[in-house]
Amino acid sequence: MPFDAAKLVADVEAFCQEVRPEEELAYAERRFNEQAVPLAKKFNLMGMNIHPEYGxxxxxxxxxxxxxxxIGREGTTVRTFFSGHLSIGAYPIQTWGSEALKRKYLPAAARGEKILxxxxxxxxxxxxxxQMTTTFEKKGDHFVLNGMKYLISNGGIAQAVVVFGYDAAFPEGxxxxxxxxxxxxxxxxxxxxxxxxPNAKMGMPTSNTAMFEMHDVRVPAENLLGELGDGFRIAMGTLVSGRLSVAAGCLxxxxxxxxxxxxxxxxxxxxxxxxxxHQLVQEHIAHIEMDRIASESLLLRAAEAKGRSEANPANKELLREADLLAAQTKFFVSNAAWDxxxxxxxxxxGKGWSTLYRPARHLTDxxxxxIYEGTDEILKLKIAAAVLGKEWEAFK
Ligand SMILES: Cc1cc2nc3c(=O)[nH]c(=O)nc-3n(C[C@H](O)[C@H](O)[C@H](O)COP(=O)(O)OP(=O)(O)OC[C@H]3O[C@@H](n4cnc5c(N)ncnc54)[C@H](O)[C@@H]3O)c2cc1C
Structure with missing residues (x-):
């Protein structure tokens, strides 16, 4: 079936209407919003950007x-769920996974049976x-993984996680x-x-953030993404998708x-x-409107660049453009949203200070x-290096 943009808009709107009261209640009780995933399933949003061939x-x-x-209007929490599941969960599987791996995970993810x-x-x-210390060893028809991952969105509710590690056969250095x-x-x-x-977090009490340990975890050989040694490239490529999803939520x-x-x-x-x-209140309104319109324009430009790059995966210049615009957009829009x-x-x-109301929840969330998907500082250094030239990079 061809993609139906109007139907997606309608389904997202219906989801947002139903998720809002659930989110408000969960926030007031400082607990995970257990209704977000069932509602996403109800409105067929679990595979929004997954290819129709995979459901x-x-x-x-x-x-x-x-x-x-x-979705971002309903809060950073609700949007973060989709970023974890789709933008950085399903995306690397769809982009670098073998045909067998795509068939193994994507249809179940699109149906909402597997959270990623x-x-x-x-x-x-x-x-x-x-600097990661997670390692893998190849043993016959499978890999064995050991290590720990930290601050992972959806990490405590996911059925499958894209995980990165070094080959234990090679020593550090x-x-x-x-x-x-x-x-x-x-x-x-x-x-x-x-x-x-939820009480240990500054914001997003209704989301799931987790750490996990792997002790001799057996992973079938077919679950390798791309080729051996492709992990860093896959991680950086996934961040283009992830950063734009953060920026979209911030808009x-x-x-x-x-x-x-x-x-x-x-x-x-x-x-x-x-x-x-009062004129000083109007000044705030004018600033928020400028935050909005500048962010929207930048996001559209970056999303188009990403689309062009994906349509021509061999073109390194298009990838470089999409990567830089994603960093610029994420940096600008997340700061605009904070402002x-x-x-x-x-x-x-005074009401603005209370988490009973939306402004305070937006501010803390x-x-x-x-911070995530590249801190302000890391993105600024990346942007500066693009302007100054590669030999001026502050870090490699
Ligand atoms: C709620 C939440 C959800 C998250 N979800 C995920 C997830 O789903 N998956 C995942 O893999 N990770 C996730 N993260 C982790 C997140 O991506 C990292 O926290 C982030 O990349 C920063 O790493 P760090 O916390 O170790 O800070 P550090 O890297 O230790 O940085 C600390 C400070 O030093 C600065 N700094 C570091 N290096 C430099 C430098 N070279 N030059 C200048 N300044 C520098 C940083 O900008 C920062 O201000 C999540 C984090 C949070 C809080």
Missing amino acids: GRGADSVNYFKALAR AFGLTEPEAGSNPR DPNRRISAFVVDTDAKGFEAESFS GVIEDCLAESVEYAKARTQHGKEIAR AADRAVQIWG VRVCR
Whole structure:
């Protein structure tokens, strides 16, 4: 069936209407929102951008990011679930998986029977994934994985995780030591996950963030993604998809902050008139609107570049353009969303500070978007290196 953009918009809207009260309740009780996944299944959103051949709806980059922007209005938590499952979970399987691997995981993911996640970060390897200590050994028809992954979105609810590790055959410092990527079933013997308590998190109490350990976990040889040694390239390629999904969600946050601020500022009166008539409040509104329109334009440009690159996978220049635009967009839009949420809190005054209302929830939740999928600092260095030239790179 050809992709139906209007139907996706309608289904996403219906999902958002139903998920909002569930999210509000879960947030008030500071617990995981158990209704988000069943509702995503109900509205057939679990495979939004998975190819129809593998049971998904086949949304292209632009339409997928529009859907994520709408979902982002419901909060960074709800959008983060989709990023973990689709943008960084299903995406590497669809892009680098063998035909057998795609058939093994993608239809089940699209039906919502398998939730996916992406495990790159470790306690001692964040901005520099090359510091990872997870290893694998090839033993006959399978690999054996050992290591720990940390701060993984969906990590405690996923049925399968894309995991990265070094070949144990090569010692540290060996120039032939490379990272490989695997799809690991979370019910495998020796795989143990532990979710963060919602109270241990600054924001996103309704999401699942987990760490997991792998003790001699057997992974079938067919679960290798790409070729041996392709892991770093796969991780970096996946981040293009992940970063744009973060930016899309942040655009939704900005849109919601604007809507909430306008409504509140027109209703609330102080000093004899609606606060929307005070010029300093109008300044906040103007800034949020500029956050919105600049973010929307950048996101569209980046999503189109990603689409062009995916249509011509051999073209390195298109990949470079998509990669840089994804970094620029993620950096700009996540900071714009932080600014918009901060201004919305200010417009709402004392109520803005309460997590009973949307501005405070956006502010605390969206903060992570300046950290995961590449911190502000790492993205700035990447952008500066693109401007200055490769020989000026601050780190390799
Ligand atoms: C809620 C949440 C969900 C997450 N989900 C996932 C997930 O699904 N999968 C996954 O793999 N990871 C995930 N992460 C991990 C996230 O990607 C990392 O936290 C992030 O990459 C930063 O790594 P770090 O925390 O180790 O910080 P560090 O790398 O230790 O950085 C600490 C500080 O040092 C700065 N810094 C580091 N190196 C440099 C440098 N060369 N120059 C200048 N400054 C530098 C950083 O910018 C930062 O400010 C998640 C994190 C959170 C909080």
